[in-house]
Amino acid sequence: MNGTSSGSPDDAVADWLRAAAGQLDVRTPAELLTVARAAAPAARRRRRLAIAVPAGVAVLAAVLATVVIGAGVLVGGQGDGRTTILPAAGFPTVVRGAAPAVPSEVPAAAGGPPLHLHYVDTPRLLTLTDAQRREVDARCAPQAPRLFVAVADRWGLQVLLAGEDGGGMCRTVNGPAAVPDLTAVPDLTGINGPILWSGGRHDLTKPPTRPVEVVSSGDDGSGRLGEWNARRWAVGQVSPQVALLVAALPTGDAVVVPFEPSTGAFITRIQVTTPDLARYQALGQMPLTLYAYNFAGTLLARSTATPCGQVPVCGTGPAAPTAVPLPSLSSWPPVAPSSGTGSPVAPATPATG
Amino acid sequence: MRTGEGDDGGFTAYFTPRAGELLRFAYLLTGDAGEAEDLTQTTLTRVFVVWPRVRGHDRPDAYARRVMVNANTHRFRRRVRHVLVDVPPERAEPSAQLAAVEDRAGLAAALAMLPSRQRAVVVLRYCEDLSEAAVAALLRCSVGTVKSQAAKGLAKLRIHPAIADPAAPPAPSQVRPPVGRRDRTPLAPRKEAP
Known part of the structure; x- marks a missing residue:
């Protein structure tokens, strides 16, 4: 504990909070970490878009990218044949x-x-x-x-x-x-x-x-x-x-x-x-x-x-x-x-x- | 931009023993077991995304708490307006797959009186027992702000029945069973049985 009661109203509230927190009993779901890790790829994609792209532009860019990639695959076959910078x-x-x-x-x-x-x-x-x-x-x-x-x-x-x-x-x-x-x-x-x-x-x-x-x-x-x-x-x-x-x-x-x-x-x-x-x-x-x-x-x-x-x-x-x-x-x-x-x-x- | 994939770089090993603490903290911020589970998952996912950068820090769990506070603030901002209905939605049966919190003293009900930022200060300072300097560092604010927010928070809590009159029966929401994902938002006021 970080502090002790000295009788003031604030100390009494603080002590009650500490005691109540100490009584909390938490059951952790078994798959919490697994699910969090599984959601990471989607979070990465959202994060990249959220960094500099307003939401509306992101949606438009995603649609355009889908169309462009789809067209590229149809026309040129595999999509990984990118030229070097x-x-x-x-x-x-x-x-x-x-x-x-x-x-x-x-x-x-x-x-x-x-x-x-x-x-x-x-x-x-x-x-x-x-x-x-x-x-x-x-x-x-x-x-x-x-x-x-x-x-x-x-x-x-x-x-x-x-x-x-x-x-x-x-x-x-x-x-x-x-x-x-x-x-x-x-x-x-x-x-x-x-x-x-x-x-x-x-x-x-x-x-x-x-x-x-x-x-x-x-x-x-x-x-x-x-x-x-x-x-x-x-x-x-x-x-x-x-x-x-x-x-x-x-x-x-x-x-x-x-x-x-x-x-x-x-x-x-x-x-x-x-x-x-x-x-x-x-x-x-x-x-x-x-x-x-x-x-x-x-x-x-x-x-x-x-x-x-x-x-x-x-x-x-x-x-x-x-x-x-x-x-x-x-x-x-x-x-x-x-x-x-x-x-x-x-x-x-x-x-x- | 692409990031390197592979194993989790010690993420699971680090957070497995700490997931319970994070879930507890999330519950204190949200006051609801289901929302706490969602918030914890969101936090862990965000930390996992930047884990290669974060794992070198001496306290990645402190970083996770900061992420959680920020995510909770956004949750407040994005929260949709609740619609009151006559009949509360059906609740799911308790399941080991979902989080459960037993709050014997009615702590969440008391903390619900506080706005989110003030609540975060009070939780970190008194429920998590961090020093004022540590709370300030975690919330990226001054120690003076922590002191004033904590004082205001305590002043508000002083009038809560469970604190003002410890002999009074605890708040009705003292036990939070697991809830299904589709009905986590409390849509209706609880009705007493006739």
Whole structure:
């Protein structure tokens, strides 16, 4: 028992609750676990759909998928003869300037001091080998997928894929590399990930209208007693004038986000390991802000992906833009933060580049 | 996206000895043996889906309790309006295949006075005997919220007859026999025999 009665009315009620709970006699059905396990495949299907697809769209997608698969089987025989994922075409005409110096601080919330950054990882773009592409294709690619960006960081691999029936990400979450090895080949064991949107909800083959657009974000974690890994992640796209993208948590934990130079597609995560369970939970609820700079080091825009709450993935599309002018890197007056996943702040005078 | 299949990775071994505790917790949240069984099954299914991620945690059962609280909240939100009828529906015979809870003190009837979130706080704090910090961590709220919700809950419970007057006969719903799936929703007020 956690408390003892000291005579107050509340203690008397608490004692009654404890005593009554102690008298509960529960008979567990024999098949409870078996039935729960048997229901898991259907639950997985529902979960995938529920992640990013509104119910109406899910029904429509299911009907269309049934028709398409049925037609494919009738016309082409077996349905498992899928082609391996292909690189995204990109925009050959995009020319980006060289990335400016990495900032050591960024504007914080309204009225607050600048946020000092400490970089916690060194993610880099990765060109997948044929074998790696086959592995990704076999584990988690949507139909007719295009590979938009693959990134290696100290926790493993992150891949953003999109195809005719939607987009998704595929990730490994390995133990941290003690020393980041820029030449190491990521281990793809256990690679997996959720579908983030369905159908043509987001077209990553075209440049975004705003400097940075977050199309999906979320949080997850793992760990054990004394070592908790809190992760905040986001996927999206930057416009051709963006030369540097930085992701940061309010704690100052940050990474330079690599993006595919042609399409501007990016996938990023910030993972923080802590022994404190309360801090782990707090980290999962923190907003993840992306800061987009042009080649001159001018902050073009920022987009804040707010936590999803009880769902693992949120942010199925950019909301209406909010035009708020932002300062350049050389001056940091406080700026009101944007809120909501995929609600980027557009620059007052967009730079060209 | 596909997930790896295979054996259950220790899921059954871990939850077999804990299924009774989860069912008991579900009963305290729902107040009905049938709904508790449904809620427990839903919870176990959801935990099983993410078991590869969860099994590394030091307390997967705590995670399961959080899933259960959230699932119960959704159950409340989705609950359809009950329609009162003159004659209560027929109840199924007790079966070993269904859950049964014997609630001698009428605990579920007392807890029914509380809204779902407050009820979860009171159940975790006093029936499950968790500390305020543990309840806050499980419900992802502040310790202050736990304290205030617990205090409000106790204040409401204080006026319940079974607590205000311990000598009073226990609530009529003290024994919850197993019920069939088709008639788990109480559709009608109980009528006393003439």
